[in-house]
Amino acid sequence: MYNDYIPVVVFTALAIGLLAAPLVIQHLVSPRHNKRNDKLMSYECGEVPEGSAWVKFNVRFYIIALVFIIFDVEVVFLFPWAAVYQSFIAQGQGLLVLFEMLMFVIILTVGFAYVWVKGDLDWVKMQLKYAHGRYSKLGVDKK
Amino acid sequence: MNNLQSIQYFLPELLIVQLALSIIILDLLSLKRWVNICVYIGLGCSALLLCQLSSPIDGFHIFNGMLINDSFSYYFKWIILISTASIIVISNYSKELDREYSVEFNAMILFVLLGMFLMTNSIDLLMIYLSIELVSIPSYVLAGILKNDKKSNEASLKYVIFGSFASGLMLFGLSWLYGISGSTNIYDIYNSLALVESPYMIYISLMLILVGFGYKISMAPLHYWTPDVYEGSPTVVTAFFSVAPKAAGFAILIRTFSILFTDANSLSVNTFPIHNVNWSLVVAVLSAITMSIGNLLALKQDNVKRMLAYSTISHVGFMLMAFSTTSVEGNIGIMFYLAMYMFMNLSAFFMVIHVENNFNVKNIEDWSGIGYKSPVLSIFMVLSLVSLAGLPPTSGFVGKVYLFRTLFATEQFYWLGIVAILNSVISLYYYFKIVKSMYFSEKVIEEKENIQAPVYTLIVLFSAQNILFYMYWSDLYNYIKGLF
Numbered sequence: 087m088y089n090d091y092i093p094v095v096v097f098t099a100l101a102i103g104l105l106a107a108p109l110v111i112q113h114l115v116s117p118r119h120n121k122r123n124d125k126l127m128s129y130e131c132g133e134v135p136e137g138s139a140w141v142k143f144n145v146r147f148y149i150i151a152l153v154f155i156i157f158d159v160e161v162v163f164l165f166p167w168a169a170v171y172q173s174f175i176a177q178g179q180g181l182l183v184l185f186e187m188l189m190f191v192i193i194l195t196v197g198f199a200y201v202w203v204k205g206d207l208d209w210v211k212m213q214l215k216y217a218h219g220r221y222s223k224l225g226v227d228k229k
Numbered sequence: 230m231n232n233l234q235s236i237q238y239f240l241p242e243l244l245i246v247q248l249a250l251s252i253i254i255l256d257l258l259s260l261k262r263w264v265n266i267c268v269y270i271g272l273g274c275s276a277l278l279l280c281q282l283s284s285p286i287d288g289f290h291i292f293n294g295m296l297i298n299d300s301f302s303y304y305f306k307w308i309i310l311i312s313t314a315s316i317i318v319i320s321n322y323s324k325e326l327d328r329e330y331s332v333e334f335n336a337m338i339l340f341v342l343l344g345m346f347l348m349t350n351s352i353d354l355l356m357i358y359l360s361i362e363l364v365s366i367p368s369y370v371l372a373g374i375l376k377n378d379k380k381s382n383e384a385s386l387k388y389v390i391f392g393s394f395a396s397g398l399m400l401f402g403l404s405w406l407y408g409i410s411g412s413t414n415i416y417d418i419y420n421s422l423a424l425v426e427s428p429y430m431i432y433i434s435l436m437l438i439l440v441g442f443g444y445k446i447s448m449a450p451l452h453y454w455t456p457d458v459y460e461g462s463p464t465v466v467t468a469f470f471s472v473a474p475k476a477a478g479f480a481i482l483i484r485t486f487s488i489l490f491t492d493a494n495s496l497s498v499n500t501f502p503i504h505n506v507n508w509s510l511v512v513a514v515l516s517a518i519t520m521s522i523g524n525l526l527a528l529k530q531d532n533v534k535r536m537l538a539y540s541t542i543s544h545v546g547f548m549l550m551a552f553s554t555t556s557v558e559g560n561i562g563i564m565f566y567l568a569m570y571m572f573m574n575l576s577a578f579f580m581v582i583h584v585e586n587n588f589n590v591k592n593i594e595d596w597s598g599i600g601y602k603s604p605v606l607s608i609f610m611v612l613s614l615v616s617l618a619g620l621p622p623t624s625g626f627v628g629k630v631y632l633f634r635t636l637f638a639t640e641q642f643y644w645l646g647i648v649a650i651l652n653s654v655i656s657l658y659y660y661f662k663i664v665k666s667m668y669f670s671e672k673v674i675e676e677k678e679n680i681q682a683p684v685y686t687l688i689v690l691f692s693a694q695n696i697l698f699y700m701y702w703s704d705l706y707n708y709i710k711g712l713f
Contacts (some may be wrong), residue, residue: 144429182233186232193246193250195251196253196254200253200257203257204257
């Protein structure tokens with residue numbers, strides 16, 4: 087019974103080994119004189135770097151990525167439904183199946199409408215008519 | 230039965246989904262003043278729909294074995310619906326919450342309500358996980374709904390991290406069960422578990438699932454999120470968290486463990502843990518630890534919300550004491566105690582909301598003089614605190630009697646009864662610290678107290694249940710007993 091798990095053991099050993107072996111070998115083989123002072127500074131086309139490399143991250147990138155992932159998962163759910171839809175039509179249940187998927191898409195469309203009206207999709211946030219204060223305190227030019 | 234025929238048994242939940250979506254749409258069309266009326270009408274209609282769903286204890290499966298419709302879930306749905314409705318009513322009168330986000334607040338609470346309804350019903354592994362996540366994820370948002378408050382952000386972050394971790398462990402346990410049996414329906418899994426030779430496989434899955442459920446109900450050692458999240462969230466949200474998800478968590482815990490991990494595979498029979506896996510002893514030890522941690526750590530708290538969080542943990546410890554006996558009396562005791570607990574906990578929290586609205590309080594010492602400033606409400610607050618402590622002429626005492634009675638009816642875990650009695654005695658101190666500072670100080674408060682009628686009514690109504698249930702508890706108890 088335990089013979090079935092030999093592939094798992096081999097796989098794990100390979101995974102650990104292929105990760106650990108290069109690290110060990112490079113530590114043994116690499117020259118020591120490259121690991122001090124000036125060699126470790128970040129490269130800025132020959133200039134001396136000044137200040138911190140951290141910049142203030144604008145949260146709108148995160149908002150766009152978050153909205154994208156939600157609707158991407160919705161599309162992922164649409165694909166298998168589209169693949170089997172034809173066979174359901176052949177059985178005569180096409181309308182019912184369409185209605186079920188329509189409910190799913192409608193719920194997500196309400197979310198889409200919410201994100202749109204509240205201004206989360208605008209790259210530059212302006213004062214909006216229906217956002218009720220979401221971005222109303224920004225003080226940017228009114229449209 | 231299949232999907233189409235099941236819809237008629239699913240109407241309250243469908244109505245809640247439609248209500249949540251419509252209030253979001255109403256907000257987008259800038260018809261915000263209709264949102265409150267819509268929510269009240271919608272909740273009233275779903276209560277009416279819920280009335281039609283009562284069923285015998287061995288209910289029937291709907292949605293192809295995903296959900297079960299029986300009287301056990303029916304009772305829990307009522308507790309959850311009443312507590313959520315009162316929270317929605319009182320959220321309009323809290324000064325902490327931002328009026329601009331009131332629609333999002335209501336929508337989130339309705340989604341949590343839907344998840345809790347599904348939690349009481351679930352009998353499929355996927356449904357268990359889905360409903361727990363449906364409760365958790367809007368809760369993360371609700372804990373952090375005060376966007377400019379640091380404590381609220383901290384509470385939400387801690388809740389997210391702890392919750393995701395616990396859900397991950399629970400998923401591992403659920404997948405273990407699927408691996409043993411090849412099916413996700415817990416009745417089919419039970420049939421496969423009876424054939425497993427080694428008890429360690431069942432132990433591992435049981436422990437991991439206990440992590441997931443125990444996180445939801447704040448069982449030790451998974452209670453660490455409770456004080457920080459309860460202190461940081463707005464008080465309305467804290468009141469909601471302390472009652473409704475706990476009730477749903479207990480429903481799913483009792484149902485899953487009674488069906489999967491006991492000999493009798495049902496809720497309505499006195500039974501023993503499945504062959505040689507003695508998990509009831511583990512739950513008993515965890516219950517003792519939970520009670521003790523909740524009570525001992527509440528002794529040193531200054532913040533009222535933090536203290537009430539620890540008191541929640543200790544109440545969960547008491548309920549786990551009855552759960553560890555895996556008997557019908559235990560389940561009845563827990564269901565009865567949850568009804569008492571809902572009223573006394575909600576009335577205590579509503580009083581905290583009222584005091585925070587009107588007076589500038591941060592600690593228990595700041596409650597000085599409130600006993601004389603608002604005499605009527607303080608009396609009801611004292612009543613709730615006495616009930617929480619479990620002293621005689623209140624419903625909390627009756628609830629605790631039934632929890633203790635379980636131990637004696639099944640003749641197990643007498644040492645747990647002694648630990649519980651000691652913990653009840655200890656808990657008197659921190660409940661009465663509030664009473665002491667309300668009445669036994671010389672401070673005279675000059676601020677004007679603005680009593681809002683719904684807050685006043687809710688506090689009086691819920692707190693009066695403490696006395697009323699002391700006189701009429703037998704009706705409720707016999708009703709619950711008749712459900713089994």
